[in-house]
Structure formats: C-alpha cells, structure tokens
Amino acid sequence: MSDAALHVSGLKKSFGRNRVLRGVDVTLAPGSVTVLMGANGAGKSTLVKAICGHHRADGGQMTLAGRPFDPADVADAISRGVVTVHQSIDDGVIPDLDVANNLMLDRLVDGQDGLFVRDRRLRAEASKVAAEMGLTVNMRTRVSDLPVADRQMIAIARAMVRAPKVLILDEPTSSLSATEAARLFDLIDRLRAQGVAILYISHRMSDIRRVAERIVVMRDGAISGVFDTRPLDYEAAVTAMLGHRMNEVDIRQRTGTTPLLELTELQIREGAAPITLTVRDGEVVAFVGLLGSGKSRLADILSGLSHPLGGIMRINGTRYAPRSVEEAVGKAVFLSPKDRGTNAVIPGFDIADNMTLPFLRGVSLGPFLSTRRQHKRTGDMVERVGIVCQSVRDGIGTLSGGNQQKVMIARWLLEPAQVLLLDEPFQGVDIGARRDIGRHIRATAQGRATLVFLAEIDEALEIADRIVVMNEGTIVGEHISDAINLAALVADITGPDGPETGLHP
Amino acid sequence: MNDKILNFAVRYGFLILLVGLIVYFSLAAPGFFGPLSAAFVLQSVAVTGILALGVTCTLVVDGFDLSIGAVATSALMLSAYSMVILEHPTIVAVLLCLGMGALVGLLNGLLIVKFRVPDLLATLGMMFLLIGVQRIPTQGNSIATGMTLSDGTVAEGTFSAAFLWLGRHRFDVFIERLLPMPVVIFVVIAVVIWLFLGFTRHGRLMYAIGSNARAASLVGTPVNRYKIAAYMISGVTASIGGILLAARLGRGDIASGNNLLLDSVAAALIGFAVLGAARPNAFGTAIGALFVGILLQGMTMMNAPYYTQDFVKGAVLVAALVFTFYLSSRRSGAGH
Structure with a gap:
C-alpha cells in the first residue's frame, strides 16, 4: 500500500491482563474520510492514542506515507504530520488566550521567534490561517467567550497550522448543534480536497452518512468489519459494531398484567417526539439505541436527575414527577447509573x-x-x-x-423497588458476572417494573421481555424478545435514511 | 512479610512515636511525667483541638474551612463586646457567639454549594472579612473594662464570673484544682464528633460525599445540606474555641489567636496518619493535637527556645503527611 497516508497493521496493546487491541489493521488513504465506529470499550480510543503517540503499542507496525512510523510521544507524532483533535474541545484550545494566540500556539512553543511576542505579526499570520479555513472570528476575542462550535473550529484550525498528512477527529460533533456541525462538514470537505487523510470517529449516524467514504468497525479490540463499496451498508456496520451472536437465551416471556409505570406524551428533549409507553408489573424492558439516542436522558428523568419538557409519568396510577433523586428514591424508584x-x-x-x-x-x-x-x-x-x-x-x-x-x-435490590432503572448494568463486566446479574434481576422482577438501558443488542436479548429502540430522543420501535426480527431491530437502531431524521408518528 | 511490616508501620507508627516521645521526655525532663504537666499539655491543646475537630468535619466532606481561626477570634471579641460594652449577661454572650459561628458556617456553606465558590477561596474570603469586621466596633482596639469608647463614655461592664468559670475553672481530679474546664469541653466535643462521624448514618454519608460526591448524590443523599451542615459544625466549634479563649484571658484581646488556624489545621492533617486511617477522623485529630502539645511541652521543659516551636510543628506535619500519603499508597489493597 504505497499510496496509503497511514497504514496500521497488527497493532497490539494491553493494559495489564486486559488486551485492548488484539491486532488491528487499518489503512487511511489521502484525501478521503474513513469513519471509525465501535461501542464503548471496543478499543477506539486506545487505537487513536497509539496512532497519535500517547501510548506505545506492544506489537505491530505503522507506516506513514510508506516510511516506518513509531512516534515516541505526542509531539513526535505531530511533527511528523499526524494530528489529533480530541473529543473534549477544551483539550485543544487555551480558553484564556485570544484566537490569534491559540492559532499560533505552536509557534510560541517552538521558540524560533525569540523571547518577545510580536503581537502584530502573530495576528497577521493567524488571520491568514483563519482565512484559509473559512474562519471569521475576531483575532482578539478570548476563546472562552466563543461558542462551542467556533472553539472546535479553532482546535481544528490549530491542527491545520501544522499541515498534517493525517487528521484524526474524535467525536467532533458531540457538542455541536446541527448548523454548527454543517460548518464542520464543509471544513472536512475542504481538507479532503487538500489531500488530508481523515479518520473520523463518531456514534452519530447522521454524521456518518454525511462524511463517510469508508467505514471501519471495531469490536472487542479488533476490526469486525470494513465497508467501502458504495452505497455504504450502514446497517451491516451497526451489526458489526453491536454484534448479534445469538446466545443460549433462556427467557421465558413474561408480559405481566397490571400496568405499573405509565409514560404519557413524555417529551425528553427539545424537538424530539413525545414518548408514550407502559411497563407492566414484573416486566423487564430493555431500551437500546446508540450513544446520544436519549436512553440516558430518559433514565435521568425517571430517576429525578432531570426534568421532562412535557408529558406525564404515573406509577400505579399516581402522578409521579420527582424533583430530586432523593424524592425518587423515597418513592421506590431506584437508578443504578452507568460508569x-x-x-x-x-x-x-x-x-x-x-x-x-x-x-x-x-x-x-x-x-x-x-x-x-x-x-x-x-x-x-x-x-x-x-x-x-x-x-x-x-x-x-x-x-x-x-x-x-x-x-x-x-x-438497589436490598429494598423493594416500584421501578428499577439499570443504566448499562453490564459495563466492564465479564460474561460470567453478566449472567449472574441478569439471572438475579429476572428472578426478582416480580412486583416492580424493571427498565434496563443498554447499547449492546446481545445483552438486551439476554435479559429483556421486550426491547424498545430509541433514536433521536424518542421511541422508534418495539420488539418482543421471543419473536425477535434482528434485521428490523438493527434497522430501528440505525435510524431512517437521510441526514434529516423523520420523527416517528 | 515486607507488606506486614509496612502495614504495621502505617497503622501504629504514629502512636508508637507518641509513646516513644512520652517515654523519652519522662526520662530526659524531670517533672514531665506527672498530672500537673499532663493537665498543662491538655490545657494548651484544648482550644486548638476543638477548632481542629470542626475542621475535620469539613475535611470529611472533601471541603476545607480556613475561616475557623477568624471565627474563634471574632467570638472572642464578640463575647467581650457583648459583656464589657453592652453589659449582656453570660448566657446572651455565649448564645451570640454560638449563633455567630453557626451563621458564618451557613454563609460559608452557601457560598460553596450555591455560588460554587471553591471551598478554599470562599473560606479564605470569609476569614479576611471576619478579621476586618471584628475590628470595626472598637476602632481596632482590644476590649477591657474601663476602656474609653469613641463617644467618650467608659466601658462599665465586666466579664461575669460565670463566663470566666468556663475558661478558668479547674476540677479536682487526683490533685485539687487539676483539670481545667476547657479540657473537659474539648474531651466532650471530641467524643461527640467521634461518635457522629464514625458511628451515625449521617457521618457515614458525609464520608461518602467526601469520597465520591456524585455517587452519593445519585443514591439520593442531600449532598448540599450535608456540606452546609459540616461548615456549620465547623463554625460552631470554632466559636466555642473563641469563647473559651476569651474566658481564659478575661479580656477581648485583638491580637490573640493568631496561630489558631495553622495549629488546628495541622492537628487535623496529622490525624490522617493515626491508625493508618489516611482520611480525616475525629480520634486522629484529637491525637494529632495532643501530639503537638506533648512535643512542645517536652521541648520547653528541655529548654528549647520558644521560637523553634513553629519549626517543630511544621516538621511534624510534613512527616505525618508523608506517612499518610506515601506509605498508605504503597500499602497493598484498598479498604480500611
């Protein structure tokens, strides 16, 4: 692969006994955008950190434009043209300095301009960089006074000052609005035209549809799928990411009879369609969806951490509108949070x-x-x-x-619950413990409504009577566990085609 | 085997050092080992110890109260002002001081939980403010009976006998008039705070807040209320310290209590090292205060000059901190 900007082969990395990367092969071509997908813990960020010089790999090779590439540290990687913009924007900018200083920060660091800062020249050069990027902000504005999108742009512009060959963007839109994201995508198009190889990490399907030319999917520290024939098969990519090995699921379907938790026209997010749902006594309902689909938001609302924009919640027919976690716990609504x-x-x-x-x-x-x-x-x-x-x-x-x-x-099993909310209860848990927990939750389910919030389909199939799919802050599908149609389930998770998501009726 | 020695050292090292000190001074300084000397040591650490117990409560919720010294001196001045100038009865003076302490604690707590001012800065600001406030009514002068006020009148009031009793009374134990009242109050407060922090569910929740506030709030703990309560406890204990100081001195001395903050914070931090707790705890704080007191008393009796005292305290503190943070981190396994 002589025309590859960056070629990674057989990359391995372990932390203690935990093998996070088990031989990863990735190739990035100049002037193209490769999207990297993977669930939490799949090894995406470790891979990025190995490429950008933060971690030393334990095994495998990398080549940059045909030459061996083994960065000693982050500065080394940057000087050789591999630049990363991390998810947390404020890692990429200095909030208390103005735009010009931020853009020229590397110039200040390398010390070639001598001891004293020549502000006028600094600003002139910074303006040039900004113009190239289509950035229109006052060079003297303090970065902390700028909106998030502009800060993000500056972080990227700073990266571009170094004329990178490879640019890695780690969830760049996670704190951007739709219009702000659109500006970012324009910028990505321009960089692509300049021949930069871009690795774009995201969970948002709409982003991925917009920018991806290729999709590489990671799962359990290895590449589980590469998709590069047009049109890209997004559903296959999601399946490769979440997996659906059918386990020996032993779920005796329980539908229950008495409605316990009733949500009526509950709006959890600005612009999202309202949710109407009933969970019956003894039922275990799994909520699945990608990151940002509104699962955690719903769990927060039910547990009193945040408040719905509208709609009514009822438990056993009584109005339920907790103002705090304390109040929710007092009403026997328990949340076991993620992380x-x-x-x-x-x-x-x-x-x-x-x-x-x-x-x-x-x-x-x-x-x-x-x-x-x-x-x-x-x-x-x-x-x-x-x-x-x-x-x-x-x-x-x-x-x-x-x-x-x-x-x-x-x-949360010490005292009887009315509603038990489990947000990612299997996070960082091996399969044995996962089975133990799942079995116990099902065994004690009688007398309460149990809601489990999960990213992985496998896990949902293992524990739930019913699987509810969330996307864009609302419910987009419902599946009964013993008659599961996996293709339809994955299609619901992936969401409808097109960047603009239609709302579910 | 090595682990065992390390564990033992972390757990009992400081107590062994304390016993060693007592034995050494008893042999080297005649008169050190005896009830009179012991009462003197206790008397010298009582006020600092009381303040240190209060600051321990704020340390437990992962906060810090820098205003305790200023609260104590404010209580000292307030009690003098109340009795000498306003001629209030004892009970009013005492209640005023306790109320002032609680109010300052409440303000500290509100600054920290509602206005999101970092604890060190909020209490630093409060300290500054209090140091200033206590000087305003008397134009920066100390308060004593017979002083001339700004309007030309003479302050007629006196510290009542009952008030002075709080600072000066000595109970008969072994010897007549041995145990001073402040020591008794110190011990009572130490026991109460020890029980509160160590054995009540409120104490346990406060430790939970200090260890992981987010997790504590997610199980429904009213984190903000507990934090405010911790600062209020700290304010009230500091005002008790100030009352005892005023009762012992018998005048509103503007210059006394300068060292209170550093000494009591040092005691609370030394307390981390006691029994390898590696966290704030009431028993450790009391031992920490005592440790400093014994060391200074012994050195004084061996004719060490007074100006070496702060140096010694600093050295003990640094050693205790190394003990706590370095050795504990090397100890295998977590837990306590």
Whole structure:
C-alpha cells in the first residue's frame, strides 16, 4: 500500500491482563474520510492514542506515507504530520488566550521567534490561517467567550497550522448543534480536497452518512468489519459494531398484567417526539439505541436527575414527577447509573457500606448505624448475587470490576423497588458476572417494573421481555424478545435514511 | 512479610512515636511525667483541638474551612463586646457567639454549594472579612473594662464570673484544682464528633460525599445540606474555641489567636496518619493535637527556645503527611 497516508497493521496493546487491541489493521488513504465506529470499550480510543503517540503499542507496525512510523510521544507524532483533535474541545484550545494566540500556539512553543511576542505579526499570520479555513472570528476575542462550535473550529484550525498528512477527529460533533456541525462538514470537505487523510470517529449516524467514504468497525479490540463499496451498508456496520451472536437465551416471556409505570406524551428533549409507553408489573424492558439516542436522558428523568419538557409519568396510577433523586428514591424508584467508577462506587468504603449506602436508615438504631444489621443484610445479598469476596468488610477496591458491579446492582435490590432503572448494568463486566446479574434481576422482577438501558443488542436479548429502540430522543420501535426480527431491530437502531431524521408518528 | 511490616508501620507508627516521645521526655525532663504537666499539655491543646475537630468535619466532606481561626477570634471579641460594652449577661454572650459561628458556617456553606465558590477561596474570603469586621466596633482596639469608647463614655461592664468559670475553672481530679474546664469541653466535643462521624448514618454519608460526591448524590443523599451542615459544625466549634479563649484571658484581646488556624489545621492533617486511617477522623485529630502539645511541652521543659516551636510543628506535619500519603499508597489493597 504505497499510496496509503497511514497504514496500521497488527497493532497490539494491553493494559495489564486486559488486551485492548488484539491486532488491528487499518489503512487511511489521502484525501478521503474513513469513519471509525465501535461501542464503548471496543478499543477506539486506545487505537487513536497509539496512532497519535500517547501510548506505545506492544506489537505491530505503522507506516506513514510508506516510511516506518513509531512516534515516541505526542509531539513526535505531530511533527511528523499526524494530528489529533480530541473529543473534549477544551483539550485543544487555551480558553484564556485570544484566537490569534491559540492559532499560533505552536509557534510560541517552538521558540524560533525569540523571547518577545510580536503581537502584530502573530495576528497577521493567524488571520491568514483563519482565512484559509473559512474562519471569521475576531483575532482578539478570548476563546472562552466563543461558542462551542467556533472553539472546535479553532482546535481544528490549530491542527491545520501544522499541515498534517493525517487528521484524526474524535467525536467532533458531540457538542455541536446541527448548523454548527454543517460548518464542520464543509471544513472536512475542504481538507479532503487538500489531500488530508481523515479518520473520523463518531456514534452519530447522521454524521456518518454525511462524511463517510469508508467505514471501519471495531469490536472487542479488533476490526469486525470494513465497508467501502458504495452505497455504504450502514446497517451491516451497526451489526458489526453491536454484534448479534445469538446466545443460549433462556427467557421465558413474561408480559405481566397490571400496568405499573405509565409514560404519557413524555417529551425528553427539545424537538424530539413525545414518548408514550407502559411497563407492566414484573416486566423487564430493555431500551437500546446508540450513544446520544436519549436512553440516558430518559433514565435521568425517571430517576429525578432531570426534568421532562412535557408529558406525564404515573406509577400505579399516581402522578409521579420527582424533583430530586432523593424524592425518587423515597418513592421506590431506584437508578443504578452507568460508569460505576464515577457515579456509584464510594472508593473509600467497604462492601457493606457501599451496598447499604442508600438505605442506611434501615440498618440504623436511631442515628447510630448497627454494624450487625448492616452485615447481616449485606451478607445475605452477597450470597444471593454471588459476590466473590472474603467478607463484607473488604474494601470495594479489592474486588474485580464484575464483582464491584454486582455490589452496585445489589445495592438497589436490598429494598423493594416500584421501578428499577439499570443504566448499562453490564459495563466492564465479564460474561460470567453478566449472567449472574441478569439471572438475579429476572428472578426478582416480580412486583416492580424493571427498565434496563443498554447499547449492546446481545445483552438486551439476554435479559429483556421486550426491547424498545430509541433514536433521536424518542421511541422508534418495539420488539418482543421471543419473536425477535434482528434485521428490523438493527434497522430501528440505525435510524431512517437521510441526514434529516423523520420523527416517528 | 515486607507488606506486614509496612502495614504495621502505617497503622501504629504514629502512636508508637507518641509513646516513644512520652517515654523519652519522662526520662530526659524531670517533672514531665506527672498530672500537673499532663493537665498543662491538655490545657494548651484544648482550644486548638476543638477548632481542629470542626475542621475535620469539613475535611470529611472533601471541603476545607480556613475561616475557623477568624471565627474563634471574632467570638472572642464578640463575647467581650457583648459583656464589657453592652453589659449582656453570660448566657446572651455565649448564645451570640454560638449563633455567630453557626451563621458564618451557613454563609460559608452557601457560598460553596450555591455560588460554587471553591471551598478554599470562599473560606479564605470569609476569614479576611471576619478579621476586618471584628475590628470595626472598637476602632481596632482590644476590649477591657474601663476602656474609653469613641463617644467618650467608659466601658462599665465586666466579664461575669460565670463566663470566666468556663475558661478558668479547674476540677479536682487526683490533685485539687487539676483539670481545667476547657479540657473537659474539648474531651466532650471530641467524643461527640467521634461518635457522629464514625458511628451515625449521617457521618457515614458525609464520608461518602467526601469520597465520591456524585455517587452519593445519585443514591439520593442531600449532598448540599450535608456540606452546609459540616461548615456549620465547623463554625460552631470554632466559636466555642473563641469563647473559651476569651474566658481564659478575661479580656477581648485583638491580637490573640493568631496561630489558631495553622495549629488546628495541622492537628487535623496529622490525624490522617493515626491508625493508618489516611482520611480525616475525629480520634486522629484529637491525637494529632495532643501530639503537638506533648512535643512542645517536652521541648520547653528541655529548654528549647520558644521560637523553634513553629519549626517543630511544621516538621511534624510534613512527616505525618508523608506517612499518610506515601506509605498508605504503597500499602497493598484498598479498604480500611
């Protein structure tokens, strides 16, 4: 592949025993946009970090325009023409400096202009760069005063000052509005015309439809699909990303009879169609959808973290409109949030304290905690859920990820719930623990409505009676687990054709 | 085996050092080991210790209260103003001071949780403000009976006997008039805060907030209310410290209490190292205060000059911090 801008072959990277990249092959051609897709944890960001010099790969080769490429660090990668704009925009700009200084930052760093900054010349050169990029902002404006889109443009413009051969954009539209994104796409078109090889990482189908010439899909640290024949097969790409190996699912369908949770005309996001849905007693409903489809938003609204724009929620026929998590928990609506490290685990606490945290009142005598009660209740739960530990006094940090997650789920099974919300309950959990958790959730489902929010179809098939598909902040499809039509399910997740998403009736 | 030694050192190192110090001073400085000397040490750390216990509560919720020293001196001046100039009875003076402490704590808390001012900056600002405020009513002068006021009248009021009793009374234990009242109050507050932080669900939730505030809020903990409560506890304990100081001095001395902030923060931070807790805790704070007191008393009795005291305190603090953060991080496994 002599005409490739960047060629990666057999790239390997492990963190401890965790093999994040297991031999990845990717080729980027000059003047074209390759979209990289993959679910959370597929290894996308590790791949990017290996290419941009942040991580040293454990094995494999990279070549840049035919010459071996093994960046020692980020600065080395940049000097050789591989430039990355990271997802978090503020990593790419200095908010307290003005536009001109931001654009010329690398000039300031390399020190070739001597000790004193010549502001006029700096601004003149910066204006030139901005003009090339079609940027129309005042050079003296402080970057922190600019809207997000302009900051993003400046981060990219800064990258362009280095005349890159390869440009990596990591979820560049994640904080942009539709019109702002359109400006970015125009810029991408212009860069493509200049012969830059672009690697574009995104979850948004509408973005991908707009820019992709090729789609490379990662799953479990390896490439699971490459799509480069037109028209691009987006559904096949989503399938390659989420996978649908049929597991030996053993779900005895339960439909339940009594409606428990009723959502009526619930609008969760500006411009999204309202949601109407009933979840019955004993039912386990999985919500699937890509990142940004509104799953987490719905979970937040149900758990009192944020508020709907309109519509009514009812539990057992009673109006339910929690103003806070405290109030939701008081009404027996429990949320086990995603990303347990930031949202759930108390690192300084032992298993017993972590598990009983929401229900300390129940294990207290007056204001005083009863260690005996606490240990009895958590000890029972440890047995039932199958948490592997020496004792409930063990620090939470001594447990494996899967066992920590079991503790976080068990936390919300201590007291009976009306509505149990589980946001990505299988995140960073091996298959054994996943089965344990799933089995226990199904076994205890009677008497409550259980809503599970998932990105992976496999996981939804394993746990749910019914699968609800979300896209663009609303429900776009419903599937019953024992009569699943995978093609239709994937089509719902991918969303309708065309960049403008039609709203579901 | 190595792990075991390290574990043992982290857990008991500081207590062993404390016992070692006591033994050394007892042998080297005649008169160090005895009830009178012990009472003196306790007396010297009582006020700092009380303030340190308050700041411990704010450290538990991952905050910091730099205003405690200023709250204490404000309470000192307020009690003097109330009794000497306004001629209030004891109970009014005491309640005014406690109310002032609670109010300052509330303001600190609101600045931090509602106005999102970082804790260090909010309490630093409050400290500055209080240092200024306490000087305004008396044009920067100390308050004592017989002083001439700005309108030409003479302050007629006095510190009541009941108020002075709070700072000066000594209980008979072993020897007549041995144990000073401030020490008793220090011990009572230490026990109450120890029970509160260590054994009530409120304390446990406060530790949860300090360890991962987001996770705590997602299980329905009213994080903001607990944070405000922590600053209010800190404000009230600091005002108690100020009352005891005023009662001991018997005058509204504008210059006293300069070292209170640093000494009490040091005690709370030294407390991290006690029993390898590696986190703020009431028992550790009390031991930390005592440690500094014993070290200074012993050195004084061995004729070390007074101006070396701050140097010694600083050295102890740095050593304790290394103990806490370096050794604990090397200890295998987490948990406590």
